[in-house]
Amino acid sequence: MRVVVSGGGTGGHIYPALSLIKEIKRNNKEADILYIGTEKGLESDLVRREGIAFETIHITGFKRKISFENIKTVSRFLTGTKRAKQLIKAFRPDVVIGTGGYVCGPVVYAAAKLKIPTVIHEQNSVPGLTNKFLSKYVNKIAICFDEAKDYFPNKKVIFTGNPRASDVLDIDAQAGAQSLQLHPSKKTVLIVGGSRGARPINEGFLSIIGELGEKPYQVVYVTGSVHFDHVMEKMKEHKHPANVVIKPFIHNMPDVLGAIDLIVARAGATTLAEITSLGLPSILIPSPYVTNNHQEKNAQSLASNGAAIVRKESEMDGKQLLADIDQILTSEQVWKKMHLASKDLGIPQAAANLYDVLAELTRKH
Ligand SMILES: CC(=O)N[C@H]1[C@@H](OP(=O)(O)OP(=O)(O)OC[C@H]2O[C@@H](n3ccc(=O)[nH]c3=O)[C@H](O)[C@@H]2O)O[C@H](CO)[C@@H](O)[C@@H]1O
Numbered sequence: 001m002r003v004v005v006s007g008g009g010t011g012g013h014i015y016p017a018l019s020l021i022k023e024i025k026r027n028n029k030e031a032d033i034l035y036i037g038t039e040k041g042l043e044s045d046l047v048r049r050e051g052i053a054f055e056t057i058h059i060t061g062f063k064r065k066i067s068f069e070n071i072k073t074v075s076r077f078l079t080g081t082k083r084a085k086q087l088i089k090a091f092r093p094d095v096v097i098g099t100g101g102y103v104c105g106p107v108v109y110a111a112a113k114l115k116i117p118t119v120i121h122e123q124n125s126v127p128g129l130t131n132k133f134l135s136k137y138v139n140k141i142a143i144c145f146d147e148a149k150d151y152f153p154n155k156k157v158i159f160t161g162n163p164r165a166s167d168v169l170d171i172d173a174q175a176g177a178q179s180l181q182l183h184p185s186k187k188t189v190l191i192v193g194g195s196r197g198a199r200p201i202n203e204g205f206l207s208i209i210g211e212l213g214e215k216p217y218q219v220v221y222v223t224g225s226v227h228f229d230h231v232m233e234k235m236k237e238h239k240h241p242a243n244v245v246i247k248p249f250i251h252n253m254p255d256v257l258g259a260i261d262l263i264v265a266r267a268g269a270t271t272l273a274e275i276t277s278l279g280l281p282s283i284l285i286p287s288p289y290v291t292n293n294h295q296e297k298n299a300q301s302l303a304s305n306g307a308a309i310v311r312k313e314s315e316m317d318g319k320q321l322l323a324d325i326d327q328i329l330t331s332e333q334v335w336k337k338m339h340l341a342s343k344d345l346g347i348p349q350a351a352a353n354l355y356d357v358l359a360e361l362t363r364k365h
Contacts, residue, residue: 005021188260
């Protein structure tokens, strides 16, 4: 089985691709994989770390407003498609899958034009521009929220879930706790602003650092790599509490998720797939800066089931956040109810579902 995988920009598109690659290798040790991304996206670090063959093309996204930049983007799309065609012809894949982000545009489009079977994986309830464009050309569209099917040609759609939901079940919670030097008998809350961090959440965190230091639980705080130096500079104005660990990025997230009791996060779809698979309760602060406010919709699907508390970024208040964390971590009853509601939404077999879609297209090919 020879597969080209493409997905880029942020962790929410890249980690599902990496989990799928693990599932392909699990079923098919001889499988050959080529990942096509961009040099600038997070994928150039995350994919190379895994030792997966990695090639790049140069592409930028469309601006929603009319802009001169869009002319450049069209020209990059054309050169990107040409380069993708060369890479695909040389690799001769049985199937090509895109997991979102601009880079998938030229890669999946080029594969479809070369008559190679193609799949896109849409993590969100509301699809992004690239997947909407590609939906006309691909053979199959794998989705994770029922609502997403309304945006795509019906007969191509198949519900699989997000493969990262399966991957996070294969974890070593003890290793996760040790990597952060967590106290084994204390409860832990992880606060993370998505794969690239979030400045407003960092500010909220700095405003409550003093109070966090007095809590009986421990806190793992992830700033996002680009914001780390700024947060650490600001931390010089505060006493660093012994129960608070601050990190720029967590590379062993599945193990860490296994070691915590509660997560405060953005509502990126891949994060939600992970936490529901594990049955973690959550406090979600959806990013208001995403296409069609889709994180708000992602978050509401958990909140309406009782699995999460949702707080708007515009109304974010450190005191409220502390009260929410306290309420969940200090009441076994509240925690258990949210845990069961969260678990109920998880799709642990998602990786196998998506692998089956690729395997069937490969067989037909
Ligand atoms: C601003 C933006 O466009 N966000 C989108 C992006 O978010 P983003 O990339 O933040 O995506 P998600 O929250 O869905 O996923 C983040 C991924 O990174 C991992 N992680 C995060 C932090 C860390 O320190 N270590 C780590 O491993 C998480 O465990 C998860 O696997 O893709 C998601 C999936 O399409 C979308 O729903 C989001 O709306």
